Structures are given as structure tokens and as C-alpha cells.
Amino acid sequence: MSTPEFLARQQIDLLLSASGWIIQDRLGMNLYAARGVAIREFPLETGFADYLLFVDRKAVGVVEAKKVGTTLSGVAEQAGSYAAGLPQNVPHVGMDKLPFVYESTGVETFFRDERDPEPRSRQVFSFHRPETLAEWCDDTVGATRWVAQTAPLRYVDSCARCLRRTPSTRPDYGEHRWRPSPIWSSPSQPTNRAP
Numbered sequence: 001m002s003t004p005e006f007l008a009r010q011q012i013d014l015l016l017s018a019s020g021w022i023i024q025d026r027l028g029m030n031l032y033a034a035r036g037v038a039i040r041e042f043p044l045e046t047g048f049a050d051y052l053l054f055v056d057r058k059a060v061g062v063v064e065a066k067k068v069g070t071t072l073s074g075v076a077e078q079a080g081s082y083a084a085g086l087p088q089n090v091p092h093v094g095m096d097k098l099p100f101v102y103e104s105t106g107v108e109t110f111f112r113d114e115r116d117p118e119p120r121s122r123q124v125f126s127f128h129r130p131e132t133l134a135e136w137c138d139d140t141v142g143a144t145r146w147v148a149q150t151a152p153l154r155y156v157d158s159c160a161r162c163l164r165r166t167p168s169t170r171p172d173y174g175e176h177r178w179r180p181s182p183i184w185s186s187p188s189q190p191t192n193r194a195p
Helices: 004-018 076-084 130-136 139-150 153-165
Strands: 022-025 036-044 047-055 058-065 100-104 109-113 122-124
Touching: 004 022, 004 047, 004 058, 004 100, 036 130, 047 130, 058 076, 058 130, 076 100, 076 109
Parallel strands: 022 036, 058 100
Antiparallel strands: 036 047, 047 058, 100 109, 109 122
16 A cells, blocks of 8 residues: 555655656765656655755755645745755756755745845645756756846946947938838848839
8 A cells, every 4th residue: 555655645645757857766876867767765854855956967956755645835845955965966057055955845836046146945836857957957047037136226227338339230211211121032132122
């Protein structure tokens, strides 16, 4: 007889596989098997993560699995402690904790990006693909988001004023401006005949 937790993990396995993840047990772990590998029951300093997600052989996130019917908002703190409890000898993305945290019952899934200024779990339709998480792990993307969200308003206001003063890169020829022609010689090259 299967327990509710086991049934939830079977469903989570299917969801992860459908999103492009290879699921493996810790004892048979091979991080070279695919770009995205999810390892079951990975030991951490704060307990066992139900799934530890690796992208390009670096840990990027955790999945906390719960039985169907569990309120996932109450699980966020537990999953967050797993993200912060990664042993230092495991190659990972991020400084002090893993950036991506999932809580799932196999029926509903919540996601949180710990790099957000005010991280909170949000419901998602599926797990993100390994390629997506790899793109989000790019430092320039995270830095750009951080700067945009924390920039002082006066800085943003001064940038807007600078943009308004910057001349347009499009030349203005007065009455003789280029106008799109209704007749195209080819799909990629417009003709510019006077009307």
C-alpha cells in the first residue's frame, strides 16, 4: 500500500520529467547525465531535501514534496531552510543559499526566487525547465533585476530626463521623411518610392 507522500513524489517525478529534468537517486547520482538533474533525498546540513536540483552540475534549487491536501504556504519556511543548508563541498550557484525553491504536492506547485528583494512563494503551472533556471542564474540578469528594483527614484527620474533630452537616432528630413511604400519588392527589402 502506497503512502500519500509516496504518491505525491510519483506525481512530482512525472512533472519534473515533463519539464526536462532527469530524476536520480542519491546513490546512483550522475550529474553528467543531462543538463538538469533532480536528485532525490539529498542530505543537507538542515535535513534531507526531497529533491535537489542541479543545472550544469551545480546545485540551483530544492523541491520540498508534501502529500496532497497540505497547505503549501506553511511549507515555505522549511523549504527555505533546505536552500540555506547546502554543504559547502557541493558546487552550487549563489553565495549563501540556493536561489530557487519549490514546494509541491504533485497537484499544486509553488515557486520562490530567493534573490528577489522580498521573496515569496507564487503558484506556478509546472516546474521550470533546466534551461530557464540556467538563464536566470546568469549574474547579469540577477544584477539587472536587483538594480532596477532598488534604484532610488531620483536616479530613475534623472535617467528619464536624460532620455527625453537625447536626440532621436532617426533623422528628421521634414516633409521628405521616409514613408513605407505600399509596394514591396521583396519581403525583406522595402522600396522607397515617392507616392
